[in-house]
Amino acid sequence: MVYPQELKYHREHAWVRVEGEKARIGVTDYAQKQLGDILFADLPSKGDVIVAGEPFGRLESVKSVSDVIAPVSGTVLEVNEQVVEHPDLVNLDPYGEGWLILVQMSSTAEIEQLLNAAEYATIVQEE
Template sequence: MYPADLKYSKDHEWIRVEGNRGRVGITHYAQETLGDVVYVDLPRAGDMVKAGESFGTVESVKSVSDLYAPVSGEVVEVNREVMDHPDLINKDPYGSGWLIIIEMSDPGELDNLMDALAYEEMVKEG
């Protein structure tokens, strides 16, 4: 449920490091807590995001949650597919349900994130 090759934030985002870039999505735990995702609001390519700050929102029928950037940098790609089919976030949170790709301005920020074990621990403790 929490792939070992990803880094995790306390706000329930994951990031997959791909060179100087990071692919970002929400975790299995986050999608399960939200329930059926009905809408996702994402930034545009070219927008700057800052670690720990909101870059968009994700909505279920009866709730809405902010999405927080795990690292700072420029948004270089946005998953158009997930905007049209938000159910991908529920079905495949670590695959086709990814949200954005960030060109990291400070890869050192990755050190502030958790590995899969630490994240799983955090989720268990609630």
């Protein structure tokens, strides 16, 4: 599996692309493969506040419904409406067109608590 080096990872299988004081968030390739075909994405609204370590949305697949855990805290600036309309984008391109939300981070220091690609790969291997 591929884990882009420029991203940071949460052990609950979310990724973060840091864009200054903003964070683009999605789920990892591993997560989407575990879920299977994603049929529905329940995401927060613009202006909602998310808290690191807590669920901010759900992805429903043919196999199950899974919470998406926030890797950082902040205010939702943008929701990927393409994923809401076409949830399978998460399966097709989890690190690109399948991103979920863009947030204004409350504290960029939270990024230091996240994993790099090698550390995340080790966690996946242990599961």
